[in-house]
Amino acid sequence: MAKLPFTNDIRTLRFLAGEMTQAELGEKIGVTRQTIAAIEQGKYSPSLEAAFRIAHIFGKPLEEVFLWDTESGDAD
Amino acid sequence: MAKLPFTNDIRTLRFLAGEMTQAELGEKIGVTRQTIAAIEQGKYSPSLEAAFRIAHIFGKPLEEVFLWDTESGDAD
């Protein structure tokens, strides 16, 4: 199972977007509220498409919504 | 099935990285060469984690490796 190598700011961004609800966000990008809840809590790695759509809703670049943990192996 | 809302530049980036092979890239990020081939050809939407790892290998921001098609619904 292993912890994800990134975190996300969805909760904060929903708050800043006038307390947008998980259900609303889900409707906008075409997934259920349970899926939003799971992504928000870092329970799994969403599809790139879902991640892009979430970022676009908030008008932010993907890498400002999902933040890679430096420390997580691989590149550099 | 439906077409993906983004393209990618992996093929070019492999070329620029000294003809890095699909198999090499796969090893570096921990997936098989068949998976790299499928992602490269846009056969499906990879996990956000896989997408991040690929971008990191090339030292590029994710949104420079995977390019959202304007035209693809949703935000703004």
Add this chain to the structure above:
DNA sequence: ACATAATGTTAGATATATTTAACATTAAGT
């Protein structure tokens, strides 16, 4: 106290990503 809306959570089903293994094709080197 009661209702309602938002969120947390979970089990079971379905869809999709990824693996493994095998075979075909193309280009490069000998």
Add this chain to the structure above:
DNA sequence: ACTTAATGTTAAATATATCTAACATTATGT
């Protein structure tokens, strides 16, 4: 002509994301 390395492609298996449905919790409003 023969190898070898890289890529394309496919079928079947496995892992993981996502859906549906249900129930619990917390806060807000009446």
